[in-house]
Amino acid sequence: xxxxxxxxxxxxxxxxxxxxxxxxxxxxxxxxxxxxxxxxxxxxxxxxxxxxxxxxxxxxxxxxxxxxxxxxxxxxxxxxxxxxxxxxxxxxxxxxxxxxxxxxxxxxxxxxxxxxxxxxxxxxxxxxxxxxxxxxxxxxxxxxxxxxxxxxxxxxxxxxxxxxxxxxxxxxxxxxxxxxxxxxxxxxxxxxxxxxxxxxxxxxxxxxxxxxxxxxxxxxxxxxxxxxxxxxxxxxxxxxxxxxxxxxxxxxxxxxxxxxxxxxxxxxxxxxxxxxxxxxxxxx
Numbered sequence: 286x287x288x289x290x291x292x293x294x295x296x297x298x299x300x301x302x303x304x305x306x307x308x309x310x311x312x313x314x315x316x317x318x319x320x321x322x323x324x325x326x327x328x329x330x331x332x333x334x335x336x337x338x339x340x341x342x343x344x345x346x347x348x349x350x351x352x353x354x355x356x357x358x359x360x361x362x363x364x365x366x367x368x369x370x371x372x373x374x375x376x377x378x379x380x381x382x383x384x385x386x387x388x389x390x391x392x393x394x395x396x397x398x399x400x401x402x403x404x405x406x407x408x409x410x411x412x413x414x415x416x417x418x419x420x421x422x423x424x425x426x427x428x429x430x431x432x433x434x435x436x437x438x439x440x441x442x443x444x445x446x447x448x449x450x451x452x453x454x455x456x457x458x459x460x461x462x463x464x465x466x467x468x469x470x471x472x473x474x475x476x477x478x479x480x481x482x483x484x485x486x487x488x489x490x491x492x493x494x495x496x497x498x499x500x501x502x503x504x505x506x507x508x509x510x511x512x513x514x515x516x517x518x519x520x521x522x523x524x525x526x527x528x529x530x531x532x533x534x535x536x537x538x539x540x541x542x543x544x545x546x547x548x549x550x551x552x553x554x555x556x557x558x559x560x561x562x563x564x565x566x567x568x569x
Contacts, residue, residue: 310330310331310332310333310335310357310361311330311331311335312328312329312330312331312357313328313329313331313442314326314327314328314329315327315329315438315442316380317434317435317438318434319426319427319430319434320426320429320430321426323379323389324379324380325377325378325379325430326349326376326377326378326379326380327375327376327377327435327438327439328349328353328374328375328376328377328378329373329374329375329376329439329442329443330357330360330373330374330375330376331373332364332371332372332373333361333364333365333371334371335371337445338445339371339445340445340446340447341371341372341373341443341445341446341447342370342372342373342446342447342449342450342451342567343372343373343374343375343439343446343447343449343450343451344360344372344373344374344375344450344451344453344567345375345376345377345431345435345450345451345452345453345473346374346375346376346377346452346453346454347377347378347390347394347452347453347454347455347458347461347462348378348386348390348454348455348458349376349377349378350378350379350381350386351378351386352376352453352455352555352559353376353378355555355556355559356374356376356453356559357374359556359559359560359563360372360374360563363560363563363564363567367569368564368568368569369563369564369566369567369568369569370567370569372451372567373443373446375435375439377431377435383408383412384408384411384412384414387407387408387412387413387414388414388420390457390458391407391414391416391420391421391457392420392421392422392423392427393423393424393426393427393461394424394427394454394457394458394460394461395421395422395423395424395457395460395461395485396422396424396425396460396461396464396485396489396490397421397422397424397485397486397489398418398421398422399416399417399418399421399422399486400486401486401487404416407457424461424464425468427461428461428464428465428468428469428472431472432469432472436472448474449474449475449506450472450473450474450475451473451474451475451476451477451566452465452472452473452475452476452477453476453477453478453479453559453562454476454477454478454479454481455479455480455481455555455558456479456480456481456482456551457482458481459478459479459480459481459482459483460481460482460483460485460490462476462478462481463478463481463483463490463527464490466496466499466505466508467490467495467496467498467499468498469498470498470499470502470504470505471502471504472504473504473505474504474505474506474507475505475506475507475508475509475566476505476507476508476509476510477509477558477559477562477563477565477566478508478509478510478511479511479512479554479555479558479559479562480511480512480513480516480520480524480551480554480558481510481512481523481524481527482519482520482523483520483523483524483526483527484519484520484522484523488523488526490527491523491526491527491530492530493530493533493534496530496534499534499536500534500535500536505536505539506538506539506540507539507540507541507565507566508531508539508540508541508542509541509542509544509561509562509565509566510524510527510528510531510541510542510543510544511543511544511545511546511554511557511558511561511562512524512545512546512549512554513545513546513547513548513549513550513551513553513554514545514546514547514548514549515548515549515550515553516549516550516551516554517551520551528543531543540565542565544561546558
């Protein structure tokens, strides 16, 4: 996909870079700092034929450092095919290299300090990190960043957005998605959760009582959850357990789908899960 630079604007101390794609969508990027000083890039992709007078739903996706092209491209194909409605896409990531991204996502997406009694690493080879108390357990700070800084930015720059928000999360991002469901279910209306690392700290999120606020909330409309049958036993066991918990909840008017993709591993599931999740959430 070819891109051409269209505008560069300085606004409120963060840069906005506009890019127009061959299929007519436009991406604008913003730099934003969290309260602990971490710099993030927020990528906002407006749908083709964007109309500032029209109201749009928003789709937030984690790990845009890695998943941006896949999510934007998949959405574009489905939208051009008139399979799904127009939505504003909002990616959240950091500037940096592969190891920088690995370090930050490990800290941001994990709900507690790593404590499983044995050494474990995130990432591969020279880009891997050994999990410890200093590089895990930052989900409470990250969710505050999303709720205050990111939402405030989007509300300010795009006043025509609807209250309906969706969150896509994969792996640790999926773990964070369930953390958001349990802790602050008012933030998002829909979730597309792909191969979440629910094994984290002996599956600490797999407790029905943690869903009390979610059960009382009237905000969450749908949850799409999937994993691949070629993934580790840690993933399959924890996700099957989460499916049982969700099915046991007394949650009225919740659209929920749980899917296991054949011959898909932890990474190859992404194109299938994103495609299927977008159709499930935004089908016309």
